[in-house]
Amino acid sequence: MGQEHCPAKGDMQKRDFRAVVLRTHGGRARAIECGQLLIDVAFIAAPAADEYGNLNGVQGPAACGSLGYAFPDAEYADHVVAVTDYIAEYPLAPISIPQCLVDYVVKVDCAGDPQGIVSGTTKITKDPVGLKIAAMAAKVIEAAGLLKNGFSFQTGAGGVSLAVAHFVRQRMEQEHIVGSFALGGITGYMVDMLEKGFFKKLIDVQGFDLEAIRSIKTNPNHLEVSANFYASPFNAGCAVNKLDVVVLGATEIAVDFHVNVVTGSDGVIMGGSGGHADAAAGAKVTIVVANLLRGRLPIIVEQVLTATTPGETIDVLVTERGVAVNPQRPELLQQLLAAGLPVKEIQDLKAMAEKIAGVPQKLTTSDRIVAVVEYRDGSVIDVVRQVNQ
Known part of the structure; x- marks a missing residue:
């Protein structure tokens, strides 16, 4: 609950007063810390508390793991209310x-x-197309020269992204590679990689399943951090800046490598962008994995409906039909070609998809702005307009 102070930029004057502001994980922490987002009252769901207000997320019947996203709220809100069903003896x-x-x-x-934390999205895909994409993405990481002792890694909790971690793990085991840390929302698969010695540390801003909760409670090398520590661009240094590789998804990607993760093919908001743009900006190599076709629609478009992550921060697109490299990374292109990977121009992949499924009909939108998409630094990267019925 709070007040937002957003600068008027471009067509922001057309913004409906009920329009929402979509921020990245790091962007929200930044907005709170720099006073752009003023929080009157923060209600923090706390699995465990004592009578004096010390909180954690690893005890009690509703244990959820890391409370990292609530840290900025607790620090900067005018009033903080902890809501809990478990009061421990002081001091917690x-x-x-x-x-x-x-x-x-x-x-x-x-x-x-806590059973609601578990979902099918935190399991490795069994889809053969998804597995092919994941195996190719792992080869991209290796060809880029990043799969070596001390490398750092982040992947999403989706089935294909987790499959990338699986194939990366196989190569790490074969080559006796030990990574420095894995970052982001943590899954049981990443916990297993920590416990088996594939990574020395996990940096956790959000737990995605019950294994992540167990681990952060018991393992001192499983670190709980704030959204600010994770991804805020205006502090002295955030963790995404130390990433070697991040593997991300997309609802659509443009030929200029701009990515949309906010709106679906129907133009309706699916959710926020999370740490997508944060990790893409920080990592040495950012890989987007996606089926060439999704729901019989091409994933590659001339222009994304909603730009949420700018193309200059995306290095590689991996599909089941080939790999496209951002023209701004010619040295990476040469590395992937030398490794024999099926590198193609992104325009050629787009044409391939359209030959199979046809050119999708373009959505038409009204002038009414229903959401403003902020980049992690607070600038307006795009707006979401109401779709004409």
């Missing part, structure tokens, strides 16, 4: 959010069901 240990930031503790009968 461990402490994620300390008592000096919490004004009120409210006990309820049930704060939530």
Whole structure:
């Protein structure tokens, strides 16, 4: 709950007063810290609390793991209310959010069901096309010369992204490679890689399943961090800047490598962009994995409906029909060609998809702006307009 102060830029004057502002994970932390987003009251769901307001996410019946995304709210809100169903003896240990930031503790009968954290999106895909894409993405990482001792890695929780981690793990095992850290929202698969010695540390801003909750509670090398630590671009240094490789998804990608992860093919908002643009900006190599066709529609378009991650931060697109390299990375192009990967121009992949499925009909939108898409630094990268019915 709070007030937003957004600068008027371009066609922002057409923005409906009910329009939402979509920020990245790091962008939201930045907006809070620099006073752009003022929070009157922060209600923080806390799996465990003591009577004086110390909080953590690893104890109690509703344990959820890292509370990282709530850290900026707790630090900067005018009033902080912890809502919990588990009051521990003072002092609570461990402490994620300390008592000096919490004004009120409210006990309820049930704060939530941790079983709801588990979903099918946190399992490795069994789709043969997805597995082919994942195996090729792992080869891209190796060909780029990044799969070596001390490398750092982030992947999403989607089935194809997790499959990339699986193929990367196979090569690490064969070559006796130990990575420095894995970052982001943490899954049980990443926990297993930590426990088997493939990575020395996990940096966790959000747990995606019950194994992640167990691990962060018991393993000192599984680190809980704030959204600010993870991805805020205006602090002294955030973790995404230390990434060697990040593997991301897309709802569509343009020939200029701009990516959309906010709106679907129907033009309707699917959700926020999360840490997509943050990780893409920070990593040495950013890989987007996607089927050439999704729902019988080409994934590659001339211009994305909603730009959420700028093309200059995307290095490689991997599809089942080939790999496209951003022209701004000629040295990477030469590395992938030398490794014998099926490199193609992104325009050729687009034409291939359209030959199979045809050119999709362009959506028409009205002038009404329903959402403003902010880049991680607070600039407006795009807007979402209401789709004409």
